[in-house]
Amino acid sequence: MSFVSGLKCRECGTPYPAEALYVCDVCFGPLEVAYDLAAAKASLSRSSIESGPPSMWRYGALLPDPGDQPVDLGAGWTPLRRARRLGEALGVRELWLKDDTRNPTGSFKDRVVSVALSSARRLGFSTAAAASTGNLATSVAAHAAAIGWPSVILIPADLEKSKIAMTAIFGGTVLGVEGTYDDVNRLCVELVAEHPEWAFANVNLRPYYAEGSKTLAFEIAEQLGWRTPAQIVVPLASGSQLTKIAKGFREFIDLSLVEGTEPVYFGAQAAGCSPIARAFASGANVVRPERPNTIARSLAIGNPADGPFVLDELRATGGDCGSVPDDETLECIELLARTEGIFAETAGGVTIASLRQLIGRGAIDPERSIVAIISGHGLKTLDAVSATATFTRVITPSLTAAEAAIASTALVGAS
Numbered sequence: 001m002s003f004v005s006g007l008k009c010r011e012c013g014t015p016y017p018a019e020a021l022y023v024c025d026v027c028f029g030p031l032e033v034a035y036d037l038a039a040a041k042a043s044l045s046r047s048s049i050e051s052g053p054p055s056m057w058r059y060g061a062l063l064p065d066p067g068d069q070p071v072d073l074g075a076g077w078t079p080l081r082r083a084r085r086l087g088e089a090l091g092v093r094e095l096w097l098k099d100d101t102r103n104p105t106g107s108f109k110d111r112v113v114s115v116a117l118s119s120a121r122r123l124g125f126s127t128a129a130a131a132s133t134g135n136l137a138t139s140v141a142a143h144a145a146a147i148g149w150p151s152v153i154l155i156p157a158d159l160e161k162s163k164i165a166m167t168a169i170f171g172g173t174v175l176g177v178e179g180t181y182d183d184v185n186r187l188c189v190e191l192v193a194e195h196p197e198w199a200f201a202n203v204n205l206r207p208y209y210a211e212g213s214k215t216l217a218f219e220i221a222e223q224l225g226w227r228t229p230a231q232i233v234v235p236l237a238s239g240s241q242l243t244k245i246a247k248g249f250r251e252f253i254d255l256s257l258v259e260g261t262e263p264v265y266f267g268a269q270a271a272g273c274s275p276i277a278r279a280f281a282s283g284a285n286v287v288r289p290e291r292p293n294t295i296a297r298s299l300a301i302g303n304p305a306d307g308p309f310v311l312d313e314l315r316a317t318g319g320d321c322g323s324v325p326d327d328e329t330l331e332c333i334e335l336l337a338r339t340e341g342i343f344a345e346t347a348g349g350v351t352i353a354s355l356r357q358l359i360g361r362g363a364i365d366p367e368r369s370i371v372a373i374i375s376g377h378g379l380k381t382l383d384a385v386s387a388t389a390t391f392t393r394v395i396t397p398s399l400t401a402a403e404a405a406i407a408s409t410a411l412v413g414a415s
Contacts, residue, residue, distance in 0.1 A: 001043075001060075001061055002060065002061060002062075002063060002064060002065040002066075003035045003036045003037070003039055003040040003043075003061055003062065004018050004033055004034070004035055004036075004064055004065055005018075005034050005035055005036045006018050006033075006034055007019075007021060007031040007032065007033060007034060007207055008031065008032060008034045009024035009026065009027060009029045009030070009031055010029055010030050010031070010032050010309070011024065011027050011029025011030070012024060012026055012027045012029060014026045014027075015034070016031060018033070018064065018065070019123065020123050020125075020199075020204060020205070021207070022203070022204050022205070022206050022207055030206070030207075030305070031207045032207050032210065032211075032247075033064055033207050033208065033211050035062060035251070037251065037254050037255060040061060040062065040255060041254075041255050041256065043061070044061055044062075044255060044257070045257075046222075046226055046257060049222065049257075050222075054077045055072065055074055055075060055076045055077050056075050056076025056077065056111050056114065056212070056215040056218075056219070057070050057072060057076070057114075058076075058077070059214075059215055059218045062214070062218070062248075062251060063115055063211055063212070063214075063215070064115055064118070064119045064208045064211055065119070065122060066115075066118035066119070066121075066122060067118065067121055067122035070114060070115075070118045071113075071114055071117040071118045071121060071143055071146070071147055072114055072118075073104040073105075073110060073114070073142065073143060073146060074104050075103050075104060075110035075111050075113075075114045075212075076103070076110075076111055076114075076215050076219065077219060078098065078099050078100050078101075078102040078103060078219070079098075079099045079102060080096050080097070080098050080099070080219065080220055080223040080224070080371070081096065081097045081099055081340070081342075082094075082095070082096055083095040083096060083097045083339070083340050083372075085339040085340060086335070086336060086339040086340050086352070089335065089339055090355065090356055090359060090366070091359065091366050092359065092366045092370060093366060093367050093368075093369075094368070094369040094370065095369075095370050095372065096220075096224075096229065096369070096370065096371045096372070097340065097342065097371075097372055097374050098216060098219070098220055098371055098372070098373050098374060099342060099374050100216070100373065100374060100375050100376070101342065101343070101344060101345075101348075101374060101376060101377035101378075104139075104142065105135075105138045105139045105142050105166070106135075106138070106166075106376060106377035106379065106380055107135035107138070107139065107298075107345075107375055107376035107377065107380070108135075108213070108216065108241065108373070108375045108376070109135040109136045109138070109139040109376075110139050110142075110143075111212035111213060111215050111216070112136075112139075112201070112202075112209045112210065112211075112212035112213060113136065113139040113140050113143050113201055113209070113212070114143065114212060115208055115209060115211050115212040116140075116199070116201040116202075116205045116208050116209035116212070117140070117143050117144070117147070117149075117199065117201070118208075119205060119208035119209075120199035120201075120205055120208075121147070123199075125197065125198070125199035125205075126149060126197070127149060127150050127151070127152065127195075127197065127198045127199065128140050128141075128143065128144035128149050128150070128151040128152075128172075128198075128199055128201065129151065129152040129153065129154075129188070129191070129195075129198045129199060129200045129201070130151075130153055130154070130188075130200060130201045130202055131154050131155075131181070131184045131185045131187070131188035131200070131202060131203065132153060132154070132155050132167075132181075132184070132202075133155070133156070133159070133181045133237065133297050133298045133299075133300055133301065134155060134159050134160065134163035134167075134297060134298055134380065135163070135298055135375075135376050135380065136201065136202060137153045137155050137163065137167040137174070138163060138166040138167045138170075138380075140153060140172075140201055141153055141167045141168075141169075141170035141171075141172045141174070142170050144170070144172060145170040145171060145172070150172060150173070151170070151172030151173065152172065152173045152175070152191075152198065153167055153172055153173065153174045153175065154175045154177055154184045154187060154188055154191075155167070155174065155175070155176060155177065155184060156176070156177060156179065156180060156181055156183075156184060156297075157176030157177055157178050157179075159176070159297060160297065160380065160381055160382075160383050160384075161383065162379065162380055162381065162382055162383070163380055163381075164176070166380065180291065180292055180300070180302060181292070181300055181301050181302075182289070182301065182302050182303045185203075185303075188200055188203050189203060192204050202238075210240045210243075210244050211244065212244075213240060213241045213244035213245055213248075214244045214245065214247055214248030214251070215248065216241070216245050216248065216373065217244075217245045217246075217247075217248025217249045217252065218248050218252060220232075220371055221249065221252050221257070221258045226257065226258050226259060227258055227259045227260045228249055228252075228253070228258055228259070228260035228261060228262065228263055229260075229263050229369045229370065229371040230260075230263060230264065230365070230368035230369045230370070231263055231264045231266065231364055231365065231368055231369065231370045231371070232245065232263045232264075232265060232266065232370070232371045232372075232373070233266045233267075233268055233322075233351055233354060233355045233358070233364075233370065233371070233372045233373065234265065234266070234267060234268065234351075234373050235267075235268045235269075235299055235347045235348075235350055235351045235354075235373060235375055236267040236268060236269050236276050236277075236299065236304065236310060236321070237298060237299045237300070237301045237304065237347075238301050238304045238305045238306050238307075239267075239276060239304045239305065239306030239307050239309065239310040240305065240306045241373070241375070242265060242267060242306075242310050242313060243306050243309045243310060243313060245265075245373075246262070246265060246313045249262050249263060250262060262317060263317065263371075264317045264318050264319045265313050265314055265317050265319040266314070266319045266320055266321065266322065266354070266355075266358055266363070266364060267280075267310060267314060267319070267320075267321035267322065267354075268321070268322045268324070268350050268351045268353075268354030268355070269299060269321060269322065269323050269324075269350065269354070270294035270295075270296040270299055270300070270323070270324060270325075270326065270329060270346075270350050271294070271323045271324055271325045271326070272292060272293040272294030272295075272296075272300075272325075272326065273290055273292035273293070273294050273296070273299060273300045273301070273302055274290070274321075274323040275287045275288060275289060275290045275302060275303070275304060275307060276304055276307050276310050276311065276321055277321040277322065277323035278290075278323070279307065279311060280311055280314055280315075280320070280321045281321070281323075284311075285308065285311065286308070287303075287304060287307030287308060287311070289302050289303035290302040290303075294326055294329075294346075295326045295329065295330075295346050295381075295384050296326070296329055296346040296347055296349070296350050297346070297381075298345060298346065298347045298375075298376060298380075298381075299346075299347050299350060319363075320358055320363035320364075321354075322350075322353070322354025322355070322357045322358050323354070323357075324350055324353035324354050324357055328349075328353040328356075328357075329346055329349035329350050329353050330346075330349060330384060330385065330388070331349075331353070332348075332349045332350075332352035332353040332356065333345075333346065333348065333349035333352075333378065333384070333385060334385075334388075334389075335352060336348060336349070336352050336374070337378070342374060343377065343378035343379070344374050344375075344376065344377070344378050345375075345376040345377060345378050345379075345380045345381040345384075346381045346384050347375050347376055348374045348375065348376065348378070351372050351373060351374065351375070352372065355370070355372055392405070392409055393405040393408075393409065
């Protein structure tokens with residue numbers, strides 16, 4: 001049972017029915033899903049949620065109506081791991097990692113796609129589509145294949161080879177666009193007008209799609225023993241992940257399901273694409289578009305749709321936003337791997353590098369609990385680390401050569 005009451009404009013509050021709408025007719029603001037939280041409060045409890053499936057759909061009452069059943073490859077209920085060794089390296093007392101590398105196609109995008117295509121099927125669509133920097137492309141193609149739908153995916157033509165292959169393997173139409181993600185997104189908006197029967201997950205289905213990110217907040221709270229963390233660090237691309245995580249925590253607080261107050265939110269951006277971080281640092285309310293130049297391509301959105309809303313969340317809670325160079329991103333991918341055994345894509349490196357930066361300048365309190373979102377698997381961005389993540393030595397097949405190489409190399413392990 002879903003407690004959705006309809007859609008509403010995020011700018012002027014005008015209500016709309018829960019249909020295939022995404023822009024307000026009154027002010028042209030973005031629409032989002034609204035819920036009858038009073039009715040939900042009378043029905044939901046910790047025990048009713050705990051009795052649900054071990055996936056994001058245990059929170060189905062607070063997600064858009066999926067119809068008869070969700071389009072579900074098993075996204076969600078990923079580990080929340082106490083990161084003691086990384087915490088020690090960063091000087092943090094209580095650090096947790098939300099490990100969304102464990103999702104079916106290796107990123108948090110499986111959460112948003114499961115919701116988007118469930119809503120698309122309920123609303124009568126039968127073709128899936130998306131504009132993507134890579135992770136969304138793979139997830140949409142996989143979910144569409146699982147239900148027998150055709151898919152049309154548009155991605156930058158210079159995307160990592162691994163992400164292109166992971167998308168194309170599912171058999172949909174994959175178009176490489178010569179340009180940035182923002183060029184791709186503009187083209188998809190035009191295609192929506194020409195093909196209104198196609199469900200573009202992050203365009204005409206965006207109000208539903210974005211709701212999937214709330215489940216990160218729901219899971220974190222439940223996995224912490226029904227309490228909120230003090231601080232949370234979220235990688236920023238469009239900014240939707242952070243704003244919907246904030247929405248999720250607020251809904252759980254309003255429903256009296258958790259103990260604690262709303263966390264302080266911190267964003268993480270690559271220096272080569274930091275429009276939100278720059279706006280925050282300058283005190284601006286407008287996010288000026290940038291042309292991306294970073295290895296963190298999953299975060300390379302120069303004109304982030306939720307940018308102004310992210311600024312609101314950061315400022316309302318006393319947060320901040322990191323902006324880190326590519327060399328620190330690579331360094332922190334390695335740091336995360338060798339301290340916690342988690343191989344993250346470049347976005348994860350940006351998150352950990354930003355966490356370190358924000359601690360260093362006193363924005364994050366190392367004595368209070370911190371959750372960092374690790375949003376995608378490192379196998380998606382092998383090109384970024386392949387030059388340094390390689391053989392320690394190349395040897396002949398002999399015991400003498402092996403012993404000599406081992407003797408000349410410092411063995412690294414847990415202390």
